[in-house]
Amino acid sequence: MIQVENLTKIYGQHVAVDSINFKVEPGEILGFLGPNGAGKSTTMNILTGYISATGGRALINGIDILEEPEEAKRMIGYLPEFPPLYGDMTVTEYLDFVSDIKNIKGADKKKSMEKIMDLVKISDVRGRLIKNLSKGYKQRVGLAQALIGNPRVLILDEPTVGLDPKQIIEIRNLIKQLGKDHTIILSSHILPEVSAVCERVIIINKGKIVASDTPENLSKGLGNSSKLSLRIAGQEKQVLRAIQELQGVKYAEAQGVREPGTIDVIVEADPNVDIRKPLFNAMSRASYPILMMKSMDMTLEDIFLQVTTQEKEVQ
Amino acid sequence: MxxxxxxxxxxxxxxxxxxxxxxxxxxxxxxxxxxxxxxxxxxxxxxxxxxxxxxxxxxxxxxxxxxxxxxxxxxxxxxxxxxxxxxxxxxxxxxxxxxxxxxxxxxxxxxxxxxxxxxxxxxxxxxxxxxxxxxxxxxxxxxxxxxxxxxxxxxxxxxxxxxxxxxxxxxxxxxxGNLPTDRIAGMIFAGVLAAAVAFIFYMATRNLFVSGGILLVGILAIAAGYIFKPAIYNGLIGKVLSWxxxxxxxxxxxxxxxxxxxxxxxxxxxxxxxxxxxxxxxxxxxx
Structure with missing residues (x-):
């Protein structure tokens, strides 16, 4: 659906996007992750035809955005970083204008506007001037604008910025729901959001793609040994000794006392060894009750920090 | 639209x-x-x-x-x-x-x-x-x-x-009405115009060779104009500005x-x- 080949954007001396390649399949929700200034917005602006690339090309459903811009733009709904709203218009007037420039006519226009306003829950503010709306509503009007004309591709630049937690969950669910019949690229620097919504993640840093995979695979690929965090009732020395005697334990480290009479321990096992059962049995025999045990898989945060600070290629 | x-x-x-x-x-x-x-x-x-x-x-x-x-x-x-x-x-x-x-x-x-x-x-x-x-x-x-x-x-x-x-x-x-109308002023003005065109072209393309060529052609054209039909420089500044x-x-x-x-x-x-x-x-x- 979307194909990006050797896309490059250079501002003067600064390389904002450095020959990136990726593909998005129809119906896929792709997360675009990266620190501020990594080139996320620039890439999105090129994909939507707002700015031109210095090199390479971007195809939307096989149509080059630079060669046949109008044809390609018809298939894209775009929510930029700052929603492009006219403060002096009411919500209805604004969506009406957007429908007009996207060439939606007649009865379809009214119906699709109603549907979209219901979908993003802005029907109750339809008559108000946009400049008087709260940030959350503005963001949703921006999203409504992107949905007008039912484009097959949605490009959303930080769609949940400025929303309260309840709204964030609503918008995430909406995006998931839209993902059933749309191809979506979504950028964010909020990691749980990406892992909650996206099927695939591209991490971009300094204009280059540093990782591209499903959120699960990314976690597995980097966290190649399994770590456990435990809270055990008992004395530090005895508990540690009991754990270290177990087979398959790489090391065990005490983390101090957080609850009186207990000890927090981090245990790392050898690769591909599940030590949870032996550990439980051993502690049980020695009557050191395990009060808490949780696995310390690498979160997306860890991966993000790792790939963006080390610039390590991850496959 | x-x-x-x-x-x-x-x-x-x-x-x-x-x-x-x-x-x-x-x-x-x-x-x-x-x-x-x-x-x-x-x-x-x-x-x-x-x-x-x-x-x-x-x-x-x-x-x-x-x-x-x-x-x-x-x-x-x-x-x-x-x-x-x-x-x-x-x-x-x-x-x-x-x-x-x-x-x-x-x-x-x-x-x-x-x-x-x-x-x-x-x-x-x-x-x-x-x-x-x-x-x-x-x-x-x-x-x-x-x-x-x-x-x-x-x-x-x-x-x-x-x-x-x-x-x-x-x-x-x-x-x-207050600008010089003599031939020399007209020629200088034409020269400035040619230089401006060459400069704009250079800013747009960063191609020193072609820009230099444009400037050269401009100067040659001005010289040719002076030799064959010097009258065109009479009041040239006024003519151009009156556009x-x-x-x-x-x-x-x-x-x-x-x-x-x-x-x-x-x-x-x-x-x-x-x-x-x-x-x-x-x-x-x-x-």
Missing amino acids: LAIIKKEFLTYFKSMTGYIFMASLLFFVGLFFVMSNLLSLSPDYNTVLSNITFVFLLVVPILTMRLMAEETRQKTDQLLLTSPVSLTEIVMGKYLGAVSVLFLTLAITWIYPIILSTMGSVTWSEVIGGYIGFFLFGSALIAVGLFISSITDNQVIAAVATFTTLLLLWFIDSII FSLLSRYEDFSLGIFSISPIIYYISFSGVFVFLTVRMLEKKRWS
């Missing part, structure tokens, strides 16, 4: 700008109508129109300052530029939106020649001709304002720059003469500035 015209037109009346533009223009038309028609018992309406052309200096910047600048500042240009409309449609839509406000204002002023006709004889062909000239003259100035608005994202800068530019266009005839003299083209209309050449001039003048605005937006996307 129709959607953009409609939006621009309505936006003028959502803020004060449209009302201020219309009120100032209507006030001065009314004032001069009373002074030069009613009080001096004259049926010549065209003097009213030519007397108030100076009002354009003040009201055109008000009309044009936000056209492109505000879109850039509010980042709403992202909506327009990522919609399935071409740059030319966007710019033309905005231009025609502003021009339609002028059109509406002038339509209201038709009441004055109608009042006049109840009291004396009005030559309607002259009035219609005068209105066409007045309208196209204003439209040409709006095109200049539109272009300047596309350069900056600050409305105040756009307004001041537009006012200054229009003022310069206003005085261009008296400036021309920008909008006001001198209005003289016919103020005398009630309807001629085609100023009409074509105003329309092409507007066309050039609309085109330059489109290029300006295009350039912003590539930089």
